[in-house]
Amino acid sequence: MTLTPGARRILEVASDLFYERGIHAVGVDTIAAESGVTKRTLYDRFGSKDELVAAYLRARDERWRERVTAAVEAETDPRRRALAPFAVLEDWAADRGCAFVNAFAELDDPGHPGRAVVTGEKEWLRALFAAELTAAGADDVADLALHLLVLHEGALVAHAVAGQPAALRVARDAARGLVERAAAR
Amino acid sequence: MTLTPGARRILEVASDLFYERGIHAVGVDTIAAESGVTKRTLYDRFGSKDELVAAYLRARDERWRERVTAAVEAETDPRRRALAPFAVLEDWAADRGCAFVNAFAELDDPGHPGRAVVTGEKEWLRALFAAELTAAGADDVADLALHLLVLHEGALVAHAVAGQPAALRVARDAARGLVERAAAR
């Protein structure tokens, strides 16, 4: 999906503003103005604000998956591979929290095109944990993968909402212990 | 703080709507209409929408603390006391997720009167974990309390956003194992 130059600027600006201020709090006029583009162009490229929101979430999801995938594939030891998402957590965790959790909070309509992206992101991570745990020879993979997901999401919330940066380290250490115990059988 | 009959209805309606649809998505006209009250009354009682939002969060915080406190005090064993917040998690976890995390997503201004309530809620829970862990004779209480907070918040997110209801059980079991290991020494 190749974007026109204007569309790329719109998406960059919208991503920053949606994440920083919230989806409902940012109007299309602001996005168009900050992108140096007219509102007409915005609607010609994206069709509606809802679709722009979905495009924002898809782009962020894609960037994040690339980052996690790269971190996973940089490791060979199955145990370290399962822990890779925790290794990149610190680069990812910003003070406004998880963009997908935040989007979930604002998108109350289950039919919104962005909702599928949000749940897809979490499901992808859970499945990745499950796959790497299986490769590491763990038993009870389903619960273990959920456990890692809980630690991952909990770390982000405790970091951003509760203002506890140490939560990232605590979650990472807990995940490591969990995986090592599971793989040792 | 005794509320007038009108104010009570406004707060009830606002709580439902803010939680279900989101804060920015609900206008004061809707709240007034659904409360069977004029907008004038709403402004006479609460002053502004921001203050109404803060009142909503304070009321929800208060109800939740009462519930958790009751669950903690119903137990005598220090280990079970530390785990009490996980016992009431299932009653609390709804499909729209944690109201405070959702509010954090929408309130980008750190000076918003609701922000203090949100961070206060998380800090209160963390401190409760720390106090009960200390009473249970645990070492390294700070990290353990954070670990429990991570499990707690992660369970809520994994449940609501990721659509994994089993996350509640997984987090509860993990917390139990953690507390029992910590108190055993």
Add this chain to the structure above:
DNA sequence: TCTCGACTACACTGACCTGTGAAGTGTTAC
């Protein structure tokens, strides 16, 4: 009887919201 507090009725402001219509400019590709 008088006052006070809770509340109603309702018009109104000014800003902002998403979204559209129509006409026109500049660039590139065939």
Add this chain to the structure above:
DNA sequence: GTAACACTTCACAGGTCAGTGTAGTCGAGA
């Protein structure tokens, strides 16, 4: 040379947003 494409300009529709001003009703307590 012409057609497709990206984009501009700008006016405008039809709502909704938070918030205010003014005048008045009704019941309870002093």
